Amino acid sequence: MALIEIKGLTKLFGNRKAVDNVSFEIQKGEAFGLLGPNGAGKTTLVSMLVCLLRPTSGDAVLDGSSIVHDPMMVKRKIGFVPQEISLYGPLTALENLQFWAKMYDVPPRERTRKIEALLELVGLSDRKKERIDRYSGGMKRRINIAVGLLPDPKLLILDEPTVGVDPQSRSAILYTLRHLNQQGLTLLYTSHYMEEVEFLCPRVGIMDSGKIIALGTQEELRLLVGERDSLRIFTQTLVPEKIKDEISNVEGVSEVRTGENFIGLLATRGRRALPSILELLNERGVKVKSVEIKEPNLENVFLHLTGKELRE
Ligand SMILES: Nc1ncnc2c1ncn2[C@@H]1O[C@H](COP(=O)(O)OP(=O)(O)OP(=O)(O)O)[C@@H](O)[C@H]1O
Ligand SMILES: [Mg+2]
CATH class of the missing domain: 3.40.50.300 (P-loop containing nucleotide triphosphate hydrolases)
Known part of the structure; x- marks a missing residue:
């Protein structure tokens, strides 16, 4: 009411x-x-x-x-x-x-x-x-x-x-x-x-x-602004080129980028996609050093809607 x-x-x-x-x-x-x-x-x-x-x-x-x-x-x-x-x-x-x-x-x-x-x-x-x-x-x-x-x-x-x-x-x-x-x-x-x-x-x-x-x-x-979690994975071993396509096939994952020791991607529900991605890396013999997940927040929503920072 x-x-x-x-x-x-x-x-x-x-x-x-x-x-x-x-x-x-x-x-x-x-x-x-x-x-x-x-x-x-x-x-x-x-x-x-x-x-x-x-x-x-x-x-x-x-x-x-x-x-x-x-x-x-x-x-x-x-x-x-x-x-x-x-x-x-x-x-x-x-x-x-x-x-x-x-x-x-x-x-x-x-x-x-x-x-x-x-x-x-x-x-x-x-x-x-x-x-x-x-x-x-x-x-x-x-x-x-x-x-x-x-x-x-x-x-x-x-x-x-x-x-x-x-x-x-x-x-x-x-x-x-x-x-x-x-x-x-x-x-x-x-x-x-x-x-x-x-x-x-x-x-x-x-x-x-x-x-x-x-x-x-x-x-x-x-x-509303379609913000997705941003995942950044840093590796100890080289990231094979072909793994990019395999990661892209994981549900909810998009915009995969790879570097020598780096994989970056967007995921609609970052935490859910993560186990599948880690399993895949393990199968391909890629050793992971660290993982970062950045969740979308209201600050980003505001920035997206207005093009302005909430606090100037
Ligand atoms: N008494 C007033 N006379 C003329 N303009 C006013 C008056 N009070 C507020 N304004 C104007 O109205 C707009 C909204 O002001 P308001 O104080 O409601 O904003 P606010 O969201 O509370 O900002 P802040 O986060 O700085 O407190 C501003 O452009 C302000 O200059
Ligand atoms: Mg005020």
Whole structure:
């Protein structure tokens, strides 16, 4: 069942289309990744979903409430972790959470318990009495996520929550989010780091210049561009010329190249083809030194679709 249905959302700044007729759905319980380079329109899109920005046209319906007609209801159902950190430096982490708990109308008798649980979740219970401006970038982000979770949202939207974050906090954030998703929380996660989206999000939309240019499961996106695994085999003994044709006959294998001590090829399912290839080499007396398999990834998909790198 769709938790949020986005229908033809468009946002114009002057005559620039920051978001251009975007439509897709996110199912209940999903972790959906929105991947796109700087300026793709990710922040503009999520700002409309959390009702901070009014769409020029189109709509999105979250759990029966429209962002255009019923923004108050939508706001109550969405937790938002913005790209810009929204915490008060001179206050402690605890005071920041108390402030936001009031803003989100968390009932007073639930506040303490909830705040403590969230501090525990993001691993900062023991630092809660320190001022935010003494926190590292990664710790601030983790508090930001706790803020996003205060209203018990049905959907948590995170806008590049790992930018400027140390590797340790980054992995803590990703594992926390995966845990929350496994507990049933629906996520919309924007990023320009393909490895984060690959880790967290089974289904991905790729955004560029305001448009969703591809959408599907990671597997579907990889197949979309017909990317195959690239196999490179290095040998100790000379590679006989005629083996090229024999390897080409292995199922799923194409574009075989050979050198004196090298065989390169593409395979639709590299790992499956490998045993047959190794057996063949063994039969022909070719000794293998090493094997490399490179799987297609979302970065390649993006490059293929746009001709651009995800990060410039
Ligand atoms: N308030 C604004 N006024 C005018 N133009 C804007 C405004 N906000 C965003 N834009 C433009 O809209 C486009 C999309 O910007 P947006 O911030 O949504 O991209 P993004 O995908 O979030 O990028 P990043 O990865 O850098 O955060 C850009 O060309 C940007 O310059
Ligand atoms: Mg942005």
